[in-house]
Amino acid sequence: MKAKIHVTLKQGILDPQGKAIEHALDTLGFKAASNVRVGKYMELDLAEQDKAKAEAEVKAMCEKLLANTIIEEYRFELSN
Amino acid sequence: MKAKIHVTLKQGILDPQGKAIEHALDTLGFKAASNVRVGKYMELDLAEQDKAKAEAEVKAMCEKLLANTIIEEYRFELSN
Numbered sequence: 665m666k667a668k669i670h671v672t673l674k675q676g677i678l679d680p681q682g683k684a685i686e687h688a689l690d691t692l693g694f695k696a697a698s699n700v701r702v703g704k705y706m707e708l709d710l711a712e713q714d715k716a717k718a719e720a721e722v723k724a725m726c727e728k729l730l731a732n733t734i735i736e737e738y739r740f741e742l743s744n
Numbered sequence: 745m746k747a748k749i750h751v752t753l754k755q756g757i758l759d760p761q762g763k764a765i766e767h768a769l770d771t772l773g774f775k776a777a778s779n780v781r782v783g784k785y786m787e788l789d790l791a792e793q794d795k796a797k798a799e800a801e802v803k804a805m806c807e808k809l810l811a812n813t814i815i816e817e818y819r820f821e822l823s824n
Binding site: 670672682685686688689692694696697698699700701702703704705706707708709710711712721724725728729730 | 750752762765766768769772774776777778779780781782783784785786787788789790791792801804805808809810
């Protein structure tokens with residue numbers, strides 16, 4: 665099974681990387697871009713074939729390692 | 745308009761960050777995870793309302809700043 669995971673900063677948490685990109689875009693002439701938010705995107709393969717078990721496993725991975733749940737939120741999709 | 749952009753390493757390009765995560769997951773007991781690849785995920789708002797123009801604008805942003813097209817590829821979706 666393949667998991668696609670998005671980890672993004674929670675709303676209201678300052679995103680300095682996003683602000684830097686916004687500023688750089690502005691400098692390059694893209695004046696119309698705003699509210700840039702940057703997150704992580706991860707893909708991984710799982711040996712687990714059972715969807716419910718795979719879901720529980722990816723959830724545990726996110727909670728324990730991939731996301732800092734104090735300031736970040738995560739979501740993921742599973743596919744075969 | 746809102747743009748959701750994924751920037752990922754091209755296939756065949758070594759992903760040390762992914763390897764590090766894979767190793768950390770293994771250490772935490774998630775032995776079944778493999779082929780971890782890490783990319784960037786960005787969201788931004790555009791003032792442009794015309795879809796074709798917005799598409800051209802985001803493409804230019806990716807080519808000029810957001811992605812290093814030598815080793816990375818990008819894809820994006822636009823929504824209202």
